[in-house]
Amino acid sequence: MDNMVTDNRDEPQTDLIYCCGAITEVLKFGSCQLHSGHKVLFLIIPGNPGVVGFYKTFMQTLHKMFEYRHPVWAVSHAGHCVPPDSMDMVEDAFSAAEGDVFGLNGQIEHKLSFLRQHVPRGTSLVLVGHSIGCYIILNMMKRNPELKIIKAIALFPTIERMAQTPQGKVMTPVLCHMRYVAYLPLFLLSLLPEELKASLIKLVFGSIRSLDHTVVQPTVGLLSGDCAGPRVWRKRGEAQNPRCLKSSVKFPQSVMVWGAMSSAGVGPLCFLRSRVNAAVYQEVLEHFMLPAADQLYGDADFIFQQDLAPAHSAKATSTWFKDHGIPVLNGPANSPDLNPIENLWT
CATH class of the missing domain: 3.40.50 (Rossmann fold)
Structure with missing residues (x-):
């Protein structure tokens, strides 16, 4: 029983x-x-x-x-x-x-x-x-x-957002196109x-x-x-x-913006009109980050945090931080969800 x-x-x-x-x-x-x-x-x-x-x-x-x-x-x-x-x-x-x-x-x-x-x-x-x-x-x-x-x-x-990781950026478009190869055999099997x-x-x-x-x-x-x-x-x-029906825009406009936040407040927004490489990023740091840090912290020390985008992790950018005496917080290789500014954007 x-x-x-x-x-x-x-x-x-x-x-x-x-x-x-x-x-x-x-x-x-x-x-x-x-x-x-x-x-x-x-x-x-x-x-x-x-x-x-x-x-x-x-x-x-x-x-x-x-x-x-x-x-x-x-x-x-x-x-x-x-x-x-x-x-x-x-x-x-x-x-x-x-x-x-x-x-x-x-x-x-x-x-x-x-x-x-x-x-x-x-x-x-x-x-x-x-x-x-x-x-x-x-x-x-x-x-x-x-x-x-x-x-x-x-x-x-x-x-994590796999599509935004280094491997994800390579594999996502490849896999998206490969799916079309599977449609015909999958359709035949469905019969x-x-x-x-x-x-x-x-x-x-x-x-x-x-x-x-x-x-x-x-x-x-x-x-x-x-x-x-x-x-x-x-x-x-x-x-x-x-x-x-749902309307769509074939080539939607997008805007890239740099911003900064801290416990003392937020910095100014920088609207970027070109692709961001190491040189462009260092210009942003020079003309926007440094003035914001001076305004928010004065002579006090601070630690800078950023994700590991190619422009951020370039050797030239690392040298720029060392030359300016600014310590940078180390982060894991794939860490978009650990960047606190993501919460500010949303």
Whole structure:
């Protein structure tokens, strides 16, 4: 009898709902509806590709480890699941586009909206993030400090802006163009029967002795036409509806600005009209940073902080700081999120 109970507890429930107007899959171990008696909820925020089925065994183990006392849920990224025939990818195409629900910012708001709609306010949370899910959790905590979070756990975290790192600047455009190479084979695979897709996946992964077979079905879901590229979801007859169109500027204007902040106040803004190299940056330091430092600190000592952009880390710039007797705070190689002025810009 005990074995039967344990088996039932190990069976998850999958709910497909609309959240922020986009299809969302919720995988649940334990209670499927929360009430005031549930004091703790373990919530998994997945990494890419945002499919909760890949976490089934992990969630099952976690649920059992805590002796089935606390429900363990995982919420997919918005639109990162295969909708059933009775549901569309989006409930309202206009709302989804307006809220940019499929973008990174929209995915963060998507998780906060899910908590507001489906988790009672008094529930304590243990948030478990994987990869980009860790970045989402950090921003959830920033945007809603009132969340009752007992602990936030980061598994293989991605918390920096990878596209802005030195390697990211090289690989991002390469990968963006390489995706077109994958569209045709992915489209052809999407035409195969589900059983044949599963057999091919098992064949490819057959050499992995420790393969968790619960990942086969989520992988099959990735081999669908919905994964082949970006789409616009409209109802029939809405092709030219202004609500479904978004204006854009082909060559938008941008402005590069240098600024400085300190505990004593802020410095002036310098609007840069040319590409910033080491020589241009040193001119900015000479004519804007030094006068601002004199005004804010007078003869007092100070430490200068900057990120490691090429113009900042150039040998000529390092020599300029040494010649002027200004110490510079050392930072890690990839650190855009550690620069405090980012908070001033926003």
